[in-house]
Amino acid sequence: MxxxxxxxxxxxGELLNWKxxxxxxxxxxxxxxxxxxxxxxxxxxxxxxLAGRGAKLVPTGLQNVVEYSVEFVTNLIxxxxxxxxxxxxxxxLVGMFFFILFSNLFEVIPFIQMPATARxxxxxxxxxxxxxxxxxxxxxxxxxxxxxxxxxxxxxxPLPLLPLLIPLEFLSTFIxxxxxxxxxxxxxMLAGHLLLVTFAILSEALFVKSLLLIALPLPFAMLVVVxxxxxxxxxxxxxxxxxxxxxxxxxAMAGDH
Amino acid sequence: xxxxxxxxxxxxxxILPATxxxxxxxxxxxxxxxxxxxxxxxxxKKIMTDRTxxxxxxxxxxxxxxxxxxxxxAEYRSQLEEGRKExxxxxxxxxxxxxxxxxxxxxxxQEEAADIKRRADESLIIEKERxxxxxxxxxxxxxxxxxxxxxxxxxxxxxxxxxxxxxxxEVGATTK
Numbered sequence: 313m314x315x316x317x318x319x320x321x322x323x324x325g326e327l328l329n330w331k332x333x334x335x336x337x338x339x340x341x342x343x344x345x346x347x348x349x350x351x352x353x354x355x356x357x358x359x360x361x362l363a364g365r366g367a368k369l370v371p372t373g374l375q376n377v378v379e380y381s382v383e384f385v386t387n388l389i390x391x392x393x394x395x396x397x398x399x400x401x402x403x404x405l406v407g408m409f410f411f412i413l414f415s416n417l418f419e420v421i422p423f424i425q426m427p428a429t430a431r432x433x434x435x436x437x438x439x440x441x442x443x444x445x446x447x448x449x450x451x452x453x454x455x456x457x458x459x460x461x462x463x464x465x466x467x468x469x470p471l472p473l474l475p476l477l478i479p480l481e482f483l484s485t486f487i488x489x490x491x492x493x494x495x496x497x498x499x500x501m502l503a504g505h506l507l508l509v510t511f512a513i514l515s516e517a518l519f520v521k522s523l524l525l526i527a528l529p530l531p532f533a534m535l536v537v538v539x540x541x542x543x544x545x546x547x548x549x550x551x552x553x554x555x556x557x558x559x560x561x562x563x564a565m566a567g568d569h
Numbered sequence: 570x571x572x573x574x575x576x577x578x579x580x581x582x583x584i585l586p587a588t589x590x591x592x593x594x595x596x597x598x599x600x601x602x603x604x605x606x607x608x609x610x611x612x613x614k615k616i617m618t619d620r621t622x623x624x625x626x627x628x629x630x631x632x633x634x635x636x637x638x639x640x641x642x643a644e645y646r647s648q649l650e651e652g653r654k655e656x657x658x659x660x661x662x663x664x665x666x667x668x669x670x671x672x673x674x675x676x677x678x679q680e681e682a683a684d685i686k687r688r689a690d691e692s693l694i695i696e697k698e699r700x701x702x703x704x705x706x707x708x709x710x711x712x713x714x715x716x717x718x719x720x721x722x723x724x725x726x727x728x729x730x731x732x733x734x735x736x737x738x739e740v741g742a743t744t745k
Contacts, residue, residue, distance in 0.1 A: 323581075324583045325581030325582070325583055326581070327583075328581070328583045329581040332589060335589070338589075339588045339589060339592065340589060340592055340593075341587075341588070341589030342589060342593055343587075343589060343590065345587075345590040345593070345594070346589060346590055346592075346593030346594065346597075347593075349590075349593055349594040349597040349598065350593060350596075350597045352597065352601075353597035353598065353600060353601035356601055356605065357601060357604050357605060357609050360605060360609035360610060360613055361608075361609050363612075363613055364609055364610075364611075364612030364613045364616070365612070367612055367613065367615075367616035368616070369616065369619065369620055369623060371616075375613075375616075378613055379613065379616075379617055382610075382613060382614070382617065383617075402610075402614075403605055403606045403610035403611075403614070404602060404606060406605065406610065407598075407601050407602045407605040407606070407610075408598075408602075411597075411598050411601055428594065431586065431587070431590055432584055432585065432586040433586035433587050433588075433589075433590030433591045433594060434590065434591075434594040436586055436591070437591055437594055437595045437598070438594075438598065441595075441598065441599075502583070
């Protein structure tokens with residue numbers, strides 16, 4: 313601790329508190345997080361726009377990537393979680409997947425190095441949108457009463473257990489679900505970001521301190537490894553968030569499960 | 570003044586969302602979804618379904634083409650077989666006809682040859698007879714002339730040959 317005493321670990325607040333670039337002071341204050349989410353949306357739209365504009369029957373380059381991702385979302389998320397009637401949700405879920413993926417990936421893009429999803433400001437709205445969507449789908453498809461009944465009363469449960477189960481089901485479906493969605497993504501990305509910051513600061517400090525230079529390879533190697541790992545986590549979290557949303561919407565569509 | 574390690578700063582709570590960030594992230598996500606669903610996704614989906622349809626129709630067309638090719642092949646085979654039979658039949662017929670023609674020609678040639686020979690024989694006989702008759706007449710003439718010459722010579726000789734005279738007298742004596 314003595315040797316490392318001069319290493320200044322910034323507080324988490326400082327790592328996440330970005331100054332506004334535009335409209336400072338107003339509710340519309342645009343800072344780095346806002347820019348990253350806009351960039352994530354723009355990159356996704358441009359990617360699909362380019363792939364769709366020069367679309368050829370025999371795909372090449374970007375079109376291949378986009379088509380593969382569409383097929384990935386269709387087969388591994390929509391068809392698995394929702395079945396064939398979920399196919400209309402593919403563009404919606406593809407958008408969600410790429411928005412989260414790119415928001416995550418800015419964590420490892422040099423000079424940006426900040427996942428927008430490490431802020432609850434991004435994950436809570438996303439989770440709420442997912443929540444509102446599946447509840448709305450459930451009510452629209454089955455009607456309010458039937459949907460609520462299907463969601464709260466599990467089939468084949470003896471009557472005396474219902475007073476216990478209904479509150480639990482309510483809690484799990486309507487309260488924990490959106491909360492878990494938001495916190496899972498936020499927690500994973502924030503933790504990854506902090507890991508990267510930690511190893512980056514350690515590497516930087518050791519690079520400066522001559523005596524400890526021999527220890528530099530360790531945190532630096534960790535920095536490289538964790539960067540690779542974070543790319544994987546970015547994709548995984550985007551996949552999990554999208555899959556869970558698909559599962560919830562599919563459940564609301566199908567009714568009794 | 571900043572002596573805290575991670576999280577000690579209460580001035581900014583890292584867990585609480587910030588209004589501006591919420592607004593911008595919601596705007597970007599909603600706009601993304603709207604643009605994607607309305608404009609950017611359909612062309613990509615269209616080319617994918619087009620491809621699926623094209624591959625399906627190509628496979629079906631290939632299958633149909635294969636069946637058609639098989640049918641045509643069978644047709645050609647049977648036609649070829651028929652053609653071969655027909656060709657064999659024609660060759661047989663031609664051979665037969667050629668045989669007949671040859672025999673006919675041969676017969677006619679033989680007949681003609683025989684005819685020519687016969688005519689030659691006939692003319693030969695006629696010629697021979699003509700020559701014989703000519704010869705005969707000229708032999709007669711010659712004989713007559715010779716005889717007349719011999720006779721005239723004999724008569725001349727009578728006047729000079731006593732033997733003849735004697736003979737003549739003897740003949741005359743006996744005929745008496």
